[in-house]
Amino acid sequence: MEGRLRSWFWALAAGAVLLIPVVERIASRNALAEGQERAETTLRQTVNALESHLRRFEALPALLAQDDDVGTLLATPGDAGRVAAMNRWLAETNALIEASDLYLIDLDGNTIAASNHARADSFIGQNFSYRPYFTAARDGGSGRYFALGTTSGVRGYYFASPVRDGAGRVQGVLALKIGVDEIEAGWRARDYRILVTDPEGVVFMSTDPGWLYRGLLPLTADRRARLTETRRYADADLAELPVVSSTTGGVALMRLADGDGAEREYMATQTPMPRAGWTVRVLLDTAPIRAQARLVVLAVALFLLVGLLLAWTVAQRRARLAERLAIQAAAQSDLERQVIERTADLTQANADLHRMQADLVQAGKLAALGRMSAALSHEINQPLAAARNYADSAGLLIDRGDLPRAQENIAQILGLIDRMAAIARHLRNVARKPNEPLKAVDLAAVVQDALGIAQARLVAAGAEVTLDLPADLPPVQGGPVRLQQVIVNVLSNAADAVEGLADRRIEVMARAEGDEVTLAIRDHGPGVAPAIADRIFDPFFTTKQVGSGLGLGLSISYNIMKDFEGDLRVANHPEGGAVFTLALRRARVRAMAAE
Numbered sequence: 001m002e003g004r005l006r007s008w009f010w011a012l013a014a015g016a017v018l019l020i021p022v023v024e025r026i027a028s029r030n031a032l033a034e035g036q037e038r039a040e041t042t043l044r045q046t047v048n049a050l051e052s053h054l055r056r057f058e059a060l061p062a063l064l065a066q067d068d069d070v071g072t073l074l075a076t077p078g079d080a081g082r083v084a085a086m087n088r089w090l091a092e093t094n095a096l097i098e099a100s101d102l103y104l105i106d107l108d109g110n111t112i113a114a115s116n117h118a119r120a121d122s123f124i125g126q127n128f129s130y131r132p133y134f135t136a137a138r139d140g141g142s143g144r145y146f147a148l149g150t151t152s153g154v155r156g157y158y159f160a161s162p163v164r165d166g167a168g169r170v171q172g173v174l175a176l177k178i179g180v181d182e183i184e185a186g187w188r189a190r191d192y193r194i195l196v197t198d199p200e201g202v203v204f205m206s207t208d209p210g211w212l213y214r215g216l217l218p219l220t221a222d223r224r225a226r227l228t229e230t231r232r233y234a235d236a237d238l239a240e241l242p243v244v245s246s247t248t249g250g251v252a253l254m255r256l257a258d259g260d261g262a263e264r265e266y267m268a269t270q271t272p273m274p275r276a277g278w279t280v281r282v283l284l285d286t287a288p289i290r291a292q293a294r295l296v297v298l299a300v301a302l303f304l305l306v307g308l309l310l311a312w313t314v315a316q317r318r319a320r321l322a323e324r325l326a327i328q329a330a331a332q333s334d335l336e337r338q339v340i341e342r343t344a345d346l347t348q349a350n351a352d353l354h355r356m357q358a359d360l361v362q363a364g365k366l367a368a369l370g371r372m373s374a375a376l377s378h379e380i381n382q383p384l385a386a387a388r389n390y391a392d393s394a395g396l397l398i399d400r401g402d403l404p405r406a407q408e409n410i411a412q413i414l415g416l417i418d419r420m421a422a423i424a425r426h427l428r429n430v431a432r433k434p435n436e437p438l439k440a441v442d443l444a445a446v447v448q449d450a451l452g453i454a455q456a457r458l459v460a461a462g463a464e465v466t467l468d469l470p471a472d473l474p475p476v477q478g479g480p481v482r483l484q485q486v487i488v489n490v491l492s493n494a495a496d497a498v499e500g501l502a503d504r505r506i507e508v509m510a511r512a513e514g515d516e517v518t519l520a521i522r523d524h525g526p527g528v529a530p531a532i533a534d535r536i537f538d539p540f541f542t543t544k545q546v547g548s549g550l551g552l553g554l555s556i557s558y559n560i561m562k563d564f565e566g567d568l569r570v571a572n573h574p575e576g577g578a579v580f581t582l583a584l585r586r587a588r589v590r591a592m593a594a595e
């Protein structure tokens with residue numbers, strides 16, 4: 001990977017790792033703050049419910065204390081009939097107001113009538129002089145107290161009010177006890193822990209029964225003495241509840257053991273209820289909160305991981321791409337270099353080739369010139385020498401007066417001159433005009449004309465010509481006179497080839513195939529030796545004796561065929577004899593129309 005990218009990636013990874021603790025702090029703080037809000041709401045609701053519950057009963061003892069029968073009974077405590085009537089009334093009233101117990105106490109603290117008079121653990125005859133609610137009411141105030149019933153063992157809140165006579169003197173105390181079990185039971189269904197403590201820090205209401213009658217504050221001797229004196233918790237076994245308190249980010253935390261002994265951490269909110277002298281606490285288990293924060297951290301970590309992986313992949317891909325591009329660029333420049341080298345080589349080779357071709361052409365020209373001079377000197381020297389002889393003889397014969405024989409010699413000389421003139425004519429043909437316009441030519445007609453011209457030569461050689469010319473031959477592209485010249489040439493060569501042989505057949509055959517029309521002329525002569533096959537089209541190449549050929553026929557014919565955009569080919573027939581093939585192009589329609 002590219003160095004710069006790599007360092008970027010590692011910086012990113014380090015940033016991500018550093019980010020985790022920050023995220024963790026923020027997440028747990030947020031979760032705790034949210035939890036605290038919930039806990040505080042619960043706390044408010046709990047306190048409100050408790051207060052309204054207490055308020056419902058608060059004024060009742062004072063109200064009931066004003067009843068005349070209450071005062072009368074206190075004035076005449078021994079009257080069994082009145083006691084029974086009072087018991088009934090208290091029971092009815094108690095049921096009506098839905099309290100736990102309602103009872104009447106005399107100034108000594110002895111209970112003289114009670115709503116629970118019928119029960120085995122009835123309050124009647126019990127002395128409550130040690131209870132602060134009694135003393136407060138006896139002294140003219142209103143008593144409020146929370147305690148565990150000494151008789152019933154049932155927790156309750158006590159309200160008490162003095163009963164006064166007409167002069168306003170306190171005659172006794174009317175007390176009302178309400179239970180808290182129901183309220184407490186209502187808390188249990190929630191996922192909060194609720195604790196209510198008394199001024200001494202002892203838990204007397206709790207969602208967790210294991211915490212009941214446990215002190216959140218150290219149980220000092222003072223506290224113990226006060227609790228024993230008022231017998232608030234009767235004979236309940238008091239103990240301290242080990243609590244470790246701390247705060248995180250303004251949130252109060254408490255660690256304490258549950259009833260099952262497992263220690264847990266709670267987020268704690270608390271508020272006092274001054275009138276009752278209570279403190280209400282709502283505890284929220286921090287484990288789910290912390291788990292939620294951890295989940296957030298995990299999610300963020302996962303997100304970062306995915307991001308990093310993505311970044312890594314992208315970086316890798318970019319690096320690979322860069323590498324590939326570099327390789328491509330290297331390959332490209334390599335290729336370019338090779339192309340330049342090859343081009344240079346090729347240019348050199350081309351130049352060499354051109355030079356070689358030029359050399360060859362030059363050599364070819366020289367060779368042709370050499371052959372031509374040889375041929376011409378043979379062809380002309382021989383008749384010249386002969387003519388000179390005839391002229392010498394003619395001179396001698398004239399001197400002798402033998403004019404008829406001298407005339408004969410002169411005729412011979414004329415014949416030789418004619419022959420030389422024929423050679424000159426032949427040479428003129430070499431300097432033909434190559435660019436005559438091409439026309440559509442009827443091949444069969446041209447073949448017939450050529451046969452007519454070559455007739456004398458063919459007859460002289462004793463050749464037997466057979467013709468195979470299809471009637472529907474298409475017209476071909478060429479010039480009629482030049483084409484005829486070519487055919488005459490080839491026919492003459494064939495006549496030369498078969499002359500003096502037993503088999504003197506010459507077969508002329510035309511065929512049209514696709515765009516090409518061919519005319520094959522086959523003889524039954526010796527054929528063309530492979531060694532000279534590629535030289536017979538050269539000018540002045542001949543295997544014939546002096547006076548029989550200039551070696552120009554095939555050369556001229558070949559060039560004419562090329563002018564017609566055709567070809568002249570030679571091959572040996574498998575059964576002997578040479579086959580000369582004139583390949584011609586089918587005439588184009590436009591050319592036909594032009595004719």
Ligand code: ADP
Pocket residue numbers: 489493494497523525526527528536537541542543544548549550551552553554555578
């Ligand atoms: P020339 O007939 O004057 O020799 P050409 O160019 O017509 O010149 O022919 C060149 C040579 O090709 C001939 O000398 C001969 O060797 C060879 N040749 C041409 N036609 C035939 C043929 N039908 N059979 C065998 N050889 C041939």
